[in-house]
Amino acid sequence: MDRRKFLTSTLAAGATASVASTAAAQANKTIRIVGVSCSPREGKTTATAIQVALDAARTVDPRIRVELIDLGGLQIAGSLGGATSAGASQPEDDFDLEVLPVLKTPCLPDGMIIGSPSYFRSMSALCKPFLERLQIFREPKLLLADMVLGALATGAYRNGGQELVIQEIHTAMLVHEVMVAGGKPRAHQGATLWNNWKDDIIKDEFGIETAEQLGIRVAEAALRLKT
Ligand SMILES: Cc1cc2nc3c(=O)[nH]c(=O)nc-3n(C[C@H](O)[C@H](O)[C@H](O)COP(=O)(O)O)c2cc1C
DSSP: OOHHHHHHHHHHHHSOHHHHHHHHHHHHHSEEEEEEEOOSSTTSHHHHHHHHHHHHHHTTOTTEEEEEEEOTTOOOOOOOOOSSTTOTTOOOOHIIIIIHHHHHSSSOOSEEEEEEEOBTTBOOTTHHHHHHHGGGGGSSSOTTTTOEEEEEEEESSTTSSHHHHHHHHHHHHGGGTOEEOOOSTTOSSOEEEEOOSTTOGGGOHHHHHHHHHHHHHHHHHHHHHHO
């Protein structure tokens, strides 16, 4: 089942056929880009940076719809190793209740921008389980294949491991056969932001520009792939 068919069957389960077909037609016309902030601190620098990237993405084309999922405050357990997409042994948590419904509705994203703070020069302990739980999209087929993926990282230091964090996210997401996108010049790896002004990340002009470049690049690539 490909991603579009998955959408159609998902919608059909809970709605009338006519509502489903209207939603599917609408979803086909739009390019959906979802940002995911993987900081445990809701609404802080990583979420702000993702929002900046999404706002820039939206300027690329009127068909682009953006949405932020802030994982801050959510309880998401790492995979317990369930072999199936149902994750038979995986207890239900906020990934199932809060994240999955948004990711899937009204259709799987055409583009995704994942951001994490650098924690000891690595991704946050919230980012890892989120990435592991995306396993559900690998079965029965690779439902995220060809989705455009961009990544960003925040850190308290200018060179606090942001590029390493981005690389970790890229590496994990390649198991879905996503198309990795960097940014335009000065943001080729993705967006790297410096939290040097007491959580006022907007003051990092260079970093904010990389977030904008990343959002634009992801949007352009998603647009090109879909149309
Ligand atoms: C446990 C921990 C480890 C951290 N390690 C790093 C680090 O290795 N490099 C760095 O630049 N910043 C590090 N930081 C700072 C955060 O990356 C930085 O404050 C970031 O902006 C936080 O993102 P948030 O505002 O979205 O929560 C660390 C913070 C914590 C709490």
